[in-house]
Structures are given as C-alpha cells and as structure tokens.
Amino acid sequence: MWAVATLTFFAIRLIPGDPAQAILGGPGSQASQEALDQVRRDYGLDQPLIVQYLAMLARLVTGDLGTSYALRTPVAELLGAQLGGTMLLAVLALLVAWILALGLSLWSTGRGRTAGAVGEGIELTAAALPHFWLAAVLIAIFSTGLGWFPPVATGTPAGLVLPVVTLAIPLAGFLAQVMRESLLDAMQQPFVVSARARGESTTGIRLRHTIRHASLPAISLSGWALGWLLSGAVVVETIFAMPGLGRTLLQAVTLRDVPVVTGVVLLVALVYVVMTVVTDVASRLADPRLRQEGAR
Amino acid sequence: MPAAPVTIRSPWRRTGLIATAIVTAVTLAGCQAPQPEASGDPIEGGTLVYASGDAEPTCLDPHVGGNYPQALLAGQFLESLVSRDESGEIIPWLAESWEPSDDGLTWDFTLREGVTFSDGTPFDAEAVAVNVEHLQDPATQSSTGYLAMGKVDRVEAVDDLTARFVLTTPDSALLESLSQPWTAMQSPAGIARGMEENCEAPVGTGPFIVDGWVKQDHVALVRNDDYSSPPADAGHDGPAYLEAIEWRFVPDSASRYAALQGGQVDVIDNPQPDTIAAAEGDDAFTWIDAPRPGAANRIELNSGQAPFDDERVREAFIRAVEVNDGIEALFFGTAERSYSALSSAEQLAYSDEALFEPDLDAANTLLDEAGWTERDADGVRMKDGVRLALRFPVSTNQSIPAEQSLFEQVQATAKQAGFDVVIELLDLSSWYGALFAHEYEIVSAPYTKVGPDVLRILYHSDSITPAPSGYFANLAQLDDPEVDSLLTDAASTSDEEARADLYRQAQERILGGYYLLPLYDQQNSFLLDADVEGARAMPTVSTPTFYDAWLAG
Numbered sequence: 001m002w003a004v005a006t007l008t009f010f011a012i013r014l015i016p017g018d019p020a021q022a023i024l025g026g027p028g029s030q031a032s033q034e035a036l037d038q039v040r041r042d043y044g045l046d047q048p049l050i051v052q053y054l055a056m057l058a059r060l061v062t063g064d065l066g067t068s069y070a071l072r073t074p075v076a077e078l079l080g081a082q083l084g085g086t087m088l089l090a091v092l093a094l095l096v097a098w099i100l101a102l103g104l105s106l107w108s109t110g111r112g113r114t115a116g117a118v119g120e121g122i123e124l125t126a127a128a129l130p131h132f133w134l135a136a137v138l139i140a141i142f143s144t145g146l147g148w149f150p151p152v153a154t155g156t157p158a159g160l161v162l163p164v165v166t167l168a169i170p171l172a173g174f175l176a177q178v179m180r181e182s183l184l185d186a187m188q189q190p191f192v193v194s195a196r197a198r199g200e201s202t203t204g205i206r207l208r209h210t211i212r213h214a215s216l217p218a219i220s221l222s223g224w225a226l227g228w229l230l231s232g233a234v235v236v237e238t239i240f241a242m243p244g245l246g247r248t249l250l251q252a253v254t255l256r257d258v259p260v261v262t263g264v265v266l267l268v269a270l271v272y273v274v275m276t277v278v279t280d281v282a283s284r285l286a287d288p289r290l291r292q293e294g295a296r
Numbered sequence: 297m298p299a300a301p302v303t304i305r306s307p308w309r310r311t312g313l314i315a316t317a318i319v320t321a322v323t324l325a326g327c328q329a330p331q332p333e334a335s336g337d338p339i340e341g342g343t344l345v346y347a348s349g350d351a352e353p354t355c356l357d358p359h360v361g362g363n364y365p366q367a368l369l370a371g372q373f374l375e376s377l378v379s380r381d382e383s384g385e386i387i388p389w390l391a392e393s394w395e396p397s398d399d400g401l402t403w404d405f406t407l408r409e410g411v412t413f414s415d416g417t418p419f420d421a422e423a424v425a426v427n428v429e430h431l432q433d434p435a436t437q438s439s440t441g442y443l444a445m446g447k448v449d450r451v452e453a454v455d456d457l458t459a460r461f462v463l464t465t466p467d468s469a470l471l472e473s474l475s476q477p478w479t480a481m482q483s484p485a486g487i488a489r490g491m492e493e494n495c496e497a498p499v500g501t502g503p504f505i506v507d508g509w510v511k512q513d514h515v516a517l518v519r520n521d522d523y524s525s526p527p528a529d530a531g532h533d534g535p536a537y538l539e540a541i542e543w544r545f546v547p548d549s550a551s552r553y554a555a556l557q558g559g560q561v562d563v564i565d566n567p568q569p570d571t572i573a574a575a576e577g578d579d580a581f582t583w584i585d586a587p588r589p590g591a592a593n594r595i596e597l598n599s600g601q602a603p604f605d606d607e608r609v610r611e612a613f614i615r616a617v618e619v620n621d622g623i624e625a626l627f628f629g630t631a632e633r634s635y636s637a638l639s640s641a642e643q644l645a646y647s648d649e650a651l652f653e654p655d656l657d658a659a660n661t662l663l664d665e666a667g668w669t670e671r672d673a674d675g676v677r678m679k680d681g682v683r684l685a686l687r688f689p690v691s692t693n694q695s696i697p698a699e700q701s702l703f704e705q706v707q708a709t710a711k712q713a714g715f716d717v718v719i720e721l722l723d724l725s726s727w728y729g730a731l732f733a734h735e736y737e738i739v740s741a742p743y744t745k746v747g748p749d750v751l752r753i754l755y756h757s758d759s760i761t762p763a764p765s766g767y768f769a770n771l772a773q774l775d776d777p778e779v780d781s782l783l784t785d786a787a788s789t790s791d792e793e794a795r796a797d798l799y800r801q802a803q804e805r806i807l808g809g810y811y812l813l814p815l816y817d818q819q820n821s822f823l824l825d826a827d828v829e830g831a832r833a834m835p836t837v838s839t840p841t842f843y844d845a846w847l848a849g
Binding site for chain 1: 347352513547558
C-alpha cells in the first residue's frame with residue numbers, strides 16, 4: 001500500500017501541469033496572483049516536493065486521506081459517497097459475467113467440434129470488445145432503437161442494465177475461456193467415467209461434478225476481475241453518466257487532484273487485497289483438496 | 297457587423313410559435329425580445345431535464361474560480377446588475393439605471409426596489425458592496441470575476457437603493473463586466489456561511505433555487521415562487537412557468553443525444569457537429585445556436601520566439617494554411633468561418649477576409665525571403681541547420697474531435713509550404729504546462745468575456761508577463777506599443793464612437809500583423825425537444841435561460 005501511494009504521488013507530479021492553476025479553472029478564467037498564492041498556501045503546494053510527500057505519508061498513516069483540492073471536501077467522504085455505486089456496478093457485472101460464462105462454457109464443451117468452435121469464437125470476440133464501443137452499440141440498439149433501457153443511468157434498476165451488461169460481456173469472454181479449458185480437462189478425469197458408470201446423466205455430471213473443477217481457475221480470476229471492472233468503470237460511468245469512483249478518478253487526474261487520485265488508487269489496491277483473500281476462501285470451499293492441505 | 301448572438305436555424309414550422317418569435321426577434325436585429333404569442337399559452341408546471349456535457353463545476357458559486365460550466369448553472373439562480381439585449385445594448389436587470397460621473401471615476405447604480413434573495417435577505421446597495429468585496433477577497437479564489445472588478449476600488453452604499461462604484465481608472469467595460477454571471481449578486485447572508493456551504497447552494501434572486509446537488513449526478517433546482525426581477529428583455533413577469541429543473545451531468549455526447557432522442561432529457565448542450573446536422577433534419581428537435589461572446593476560436597502564432605518573431609514567416613503560415621474546406625466538411629455546415637479576432641456576437645468585431653486568403657505561392661516566396669531556403673529529406677524547410685518545426689499543443693478538453701481533425705488539416709496544408717506542424721494532444725493540465733514553458737509555436741485557446749475588452753486581455757503586452765504560475769493570456773505574445781495604447785484608450789474612453797473607432801484600429805493592427813488565424817465563433821449549441829417552448833440563450837455569455845420556458849404536450 002505504501003508503494004502504491006508513493007508511486008501515485010510521484011507519477012502524477014511527473015506529468016506537467018500546475019495543480020493550483022487547474023484548481024482555479026480554465027483559460028476562460030485567468031487566475032489572479034493573489035488567488036494562486038492563496039491556493040498554494042491552502043494546499044501546501046508551495047512546499048518542496050519531498051515535504052509534501054512526507055506530509056502525505058504522515059496523513060495516510062493516521063488514516064487521513066486528506067482533502068480534495070478541487071471539491072474541497074475530505075477524500076474519505078468523497079470516496080465513501082461514490083464507492084457504493086461503483087461496487088454495486090462491479091459486483092453485478094461480475095455476477096452476470098459468471099452466469100454468462102458458466103452458461104456458455106457448459107453449453108459449448110463436449111458437444112462436438114462445431115459447438116466448441118462457436119463457443120471459442122464467442123469468447124474471443126466478447127473478450128476483445130472495448131467497453132466504449134460495446135456501450136455505444138448497446139445504447140444504439142436498446143435505447144435509441146428499442147427504447148427498453150435509458151442511456152443515462154438515473155439510479156433506477158432499468159438504468160443499471162446497460163452499464164452492467166457492457167462491463168459483463170468482455171469479462172464473461174475471459175471467464176468462459178478459462179472455464180471451458182478446465183471443464184474439458186475435468187471431463188477427461190476418471191471420476192467422470194465412474195459417475196457415468198453409476199448412471200449419472202451428462203447434465204448431472206456437469207452440474208454436480210465438473211463444474212466445481214471448472215470454476216476453480218475462474219474463482220481465482222475473479223479477484224483480478226473485480227479490479228479490472230473498477231478500471232472499466234471509468235469508461236462505463238462516463239458513457240452512462242453514472243456517479244462513481246471511475247468518474248471521480250478521471251476528474252481528479254485531469255485536475256491533478258493528488259489526494260483524490262491517491263485515495264482512489266489506494267482503495268482499488270485495497271479491493272485487490274481483500275478479493276485475493278476472498279477468492280482464497282472461495283477456492284477452499286470449492287475444492288476440498290485445498291481444505292485438507294490447510295488442515296495438515 | 298450584423299450581430300446575431302442567438303439564432304434558431306430551424307426551417308420547420310411545427311416547432312411552435314416561440315421559435316418563430318425568436319427568429320423574428322433576430323430578424324429585427326434585436327428591436328424586441330421574444331414574446332410568447334397568444335395562441336400558444338404557456339403551461340404551468342413540470343420538470344425540465346437538462347443534460348450538460350460541460351465539466352461538472354467543483355463549486356456552484358461562480359465568484360469562486362469562474363468558468364463556463366459555473367456560468368451555465370448560475371444563470372438559473374443568480375442575477376446580475378445589468379444584462380445585454382440581442383443588439384448588444386446594456387439593459388436594466390437588478391439595477392434600474394446607472395449614471396457615470398463626468399470623470400468616469402464613479403458610477404451610481406439605482407437598484408430595483410422590493411427585490412429579495414431567496415433566503416429572505418433584502419437586495420440593497422449594501423448587498424452589492426458585499427458581493428464586490430467577496431469577488432476581490434483573495435480568499436474567495438476568484439479569477440474571472442476578480443479580473444472583471446480590476447478597476448473597482450470600492451462600492452459605497454449611498455442609500456438603500458443607490459450603490460456607488462468608485463473606480464481607480466475609468467472603465468468603459470464596467471457595464472459589460474457586471475452583466476456576466478461571474479459577477480452576479482448573491483445573498484450576503486449566503487456568502488457569510490463560508491465557502492464550503494456557499495459552494496453547495498449559493499443563494500440568489502433568480503427564478504430558480506438550488507435544492508440539492510448529488511455529485512456527479514445532478515443539481516436539483518426548484519422554482520422561486522417569490523421571483524420578481526426578470527431582466528428587461530424577458531418574456532413575462534412573476535415566477536417561472538417550470539416547477540423544477542433537473543440539471544444532469546452527462547459527459548458523453550452520444551449518450552446525451554440518445555437520452556434526448558429517447559425523451560429521457562429535454563435539453564442537451566454541447567452537441568457534436570454531426571449530431572446537430574442529424575437533428576436539424578428532424579422536427580422533433582429545436583437547435584439553438586448561440587456563439588459565445590468575446591474571442592472567436594482562433595490559432596495564435598507565438599511571435600515571442602523564432603520562427604514567428606519574423607512577420608514574413610507568420611504571414612507565410614497563414615497564407616499556406618487552408619481551413620475552409622475542413623470547416624465545411626468536419627462541422628457539417630454548423631460552423632461559419634470567421635475572419636475576426638472577436639466573436640460575431642460582438643458588435644465591434646472587425647473582419648478582414650483578404651488578410652487570410654490562402655496563397656501557397658506567396659507563402660513560399662515569403663519563406664524564401666525570410667531565409668528558410670533549404671529543405672530536408674521530408675520537404676521541411678531549414679535555415680542554418682534548424683528545421684521549420686511548429687509545436688502545436690492541443691487540449692483535448694477544449695478542442696472537440698472535429699476541431700482536432702481540423703488541426704490535422706492545418707498540419708497537412710502547412711506541410712506543402714515546408715512547415716512541420718507537430719500536434720500534441722494533451723489533457724488540460726499538461727496543456728497548461730506546455731504553454732507556461734513556452735513550448736509552443738501555435739496554439740488555440742478559447743476565451744469568453746462580454747465585450748471587446750477581451751482584446752486587451754488577449755493582445756495587450758501586459759498579458760505577456762506571466763504570473764509566477766506561468767499563466768498569461770496573450771498567447772500570441774503580441775508586443776506592440778501602438779496596440780497597447782489603442783486598447784488602453786479604448787478601455788477608458790466614455791465616448792461610444794471614439795471607443796468603436798479605437799477598437800477598430802486595434803483590430804486592424806492585430807489582424808494585419810498576422811498574429812492569429814481566426815477559425816469560427818466559439819461553438820455553443822443547445823438541442824431542445826420540440827416540446828420545450830420559450831427557452832433562449834442569454835445575450836450576455838450565451839448561457840440558456842429557462843425563466844420563460846414551458847413544456848408543451
């Protein structure tokens with residue numbers, strides 16, 4: 001976490017641009033000297049870089065994320081207000097991606113070459129779709145064309161559909177690819193033969209036995225996926241005009257709002273850490289072998 | 297110059313009588329304000345949903361900082377002492393009349409009687425004084441309003457309804473400065489709450505009141521039922537027709553248009569040129585084309601350093617570059633080529649098309665004369681081993697995609713004469729950084745201000761001196777004592793004719809020195825659902841006003 005904070009702090013200072021000037025607006029608003037000085041004093045921007053850096057570290061250690069330059073509110077408050085929306089979006093997208101991926105991989109494996117090829121084709125295409133393009137196409141079809149869902153998410157459940165689907169489709173492509181490989185692998189295992197010998201139907205085998213195997217790599221991938229979804233949120237939140245961390249980050253980077261950028265990056269790093277723990281636990285639940293190892 | 301700051305280019309009849317009324321008003325060159333016609337009686341009530349593509353303000357108080365997104369919103373709940381009508385004349389608003397002294401150093405404003413802020417605080421001379429103090433206080437972090445009040449020493453309350461502005465030097469731009477939303481009047485009690493609270497919900501005298509702000513989502517505005525102070529050119533008296541405005545922030549232009557098409561929102565701003573062209577053929581929408589006042593969009597040539605310190609090289613660049621076809625193709629006929637430093641919304645704008653006639657042969661001759669005779673393998677001209685390279689930082693926050701493509705055409709056409717234009721697409725802060733460091737030969741930056749005094753900000757040599765932040769507005773780095781004295785005199789004369797003549801001379805000299813290549817007015821468009829009647833853009837800084845607006849059908 002310390003490394004993340006340090007990297008963010010210096011990376012944003014390496015890009016040219018004066019935060020004080022950015023705080024005071026664009027060329028339409030020519031900042032006066034007094035105002036600039038005032039801003040620099042208020043935000044400690046007149047201090048040497050190393051002093052600013054140490055001050056930030058000292059704050060972070062005490063759990064204080066600082067105050068946004070641009071919005072003049074505490075960063076923790078700001079992120080707290082936006083975290084819920086983005087997490088809801090990311091978790092829903094992850095769920096939908098899982099459902100799509102499971103469905104696709106279960107359908108396409110062990111059904112012969114054509115189904116396999118079609119499945120693989122869909123996965124590759126889905127995984128390669130850029131969010132901004134997918135969002136535009138979905139809006140064109142389901143908002144402008146059919147009028148089913150609004151293009152601007154206003155907090156209603158209907159408004160969430162398109163953003164969630166936009167995030168879920170490429171992720172489902174990734175997950176399905178991984179799942180299908182391990183599913184194919186599991187289908188070759190001796191326990192499948194013995195289950196069959198006990199008279200299990202193909203579907204029964206899939207749902208009861210191989211699916212567990214197939215889900216393992218996908219579970220460990222989900223930790224990574226959630227972080228990836230948070231970055232995808234930057235694009236999706238902008239297009240669908242949803243409030244959230246992604247837009248907060250985008251605005252903060254443009255304004256060189258260092259405390260906010262650091263806050264968002266730290267938060268995402270935290271989500272990664274938490275998700276690694278969660279996927280670890282989930283893997284143990286799905287795979288008894290891991291539990292035994294732990295017991296030994 | 298025909299001044300047509302607000303035109304609705306809607307060829308269709310079905311869009312309603314208001315549109316016709318506005319078109320008529322423009323045809324009459326501002327002789328009258330748009331009047332709702334008898335047959336289309338306004339309907340009370342309803343919520344108008346506005347989708348803004350401009351950046352979400354970080355503070356709703358336009359005294360703080362002072363940019364266009366703030367002005368867009370503030371226009372709904374704050375009001376100024378004066379306004380401007382279609383013809384550019386200053387008209388009464390919160391001030392009923394005004395009288396400058398003979399020496400131009402004191403101005404007495406007689407205020408409208410019986411106006412109260414929406415928190416109940418009376419609007420009086422003391423309130424005006426508090427507002428000007430607030431603008432001038434460094435703690436407010438005002439930039440636009442602070443500059444506009446630059447020549448004001450103090451405001452004295454002579455009596456309840458007489459506010460006396462005491463100036464340090466005569467200021468012919470005072471009324472124009474006071475007409476801008478960045479100097480609008482706020483409740484002294486509101487200001488006293490402190491910056492944090494006032495940023496969330498400034499208190500004004502306007503037709504709507506800020507009712508809440510959900511960050512990154514919307515600002516809720518509700519009708520001010522006690523409203524009594526419309527500007528002199530408004531269509532009606534009393535409270536607004538609309539019950540509320542939901543002001544949403546929708547950064548993506550395609551989503552905004554989709555939301556308008558789907559009926560999710562009623563008004564969108566910043567439509568892209570292709571969207572306007574598409575919407576124009578659809579009678580479900582009305583297009584309000586309201587160029588911003590102040591400067592036209594233009595490419596500035598940095599005359600402060602080589603190679604553009606040589607006037608011949610500047611002229612060569614302007615002769616070599618061909619932009620008309622690009623503007624036509626990339627803007628789908630929604631932008632008109634400008635040959636002036638000023639917006640066509642400015643009465644005193646001076647144009648000279650002949651100066652900008654493309655002529656490749658002339659460009660080559662000029663460059664030969666200036667000593668750029670050699671060429672390298674790429675066909676780029678050289679002089680004493682130096683390539684004729686032009687750094688062109690482009691702000692992706694300020695230049696829409698069509699404008700960025702236009703700059704590529706500038707690059708391609710300049711190449712023919714042997715210029716190597718190096719376009720750098722930068723975010724706002726990096727772009728500032730490049731300007732501060734003088735790492736540019738050409739640059740394009742918008743500037744919005746009411747009145748021709750914007751010329752002083754952009755081309756007076758005082759504006760070359762950078763603040764320690766590095767900021768300077770004279771990006772052409774034009775340093776000409778004659779231009780300086782013309783602009784200074786124009787800003788302090790009280791004689792209208794002399795002022796017009798001085799600004800004309802100054803513009804002739806600025807354009808004639810080949811310091812800039814005008815492109816088009818600062819594009820500022822709104823697309824409205826045809827059911828929205830009575831909306832118009834303010835002739836001050838072209839922000840939309842919904843005071844007279846109502847929802848039909």
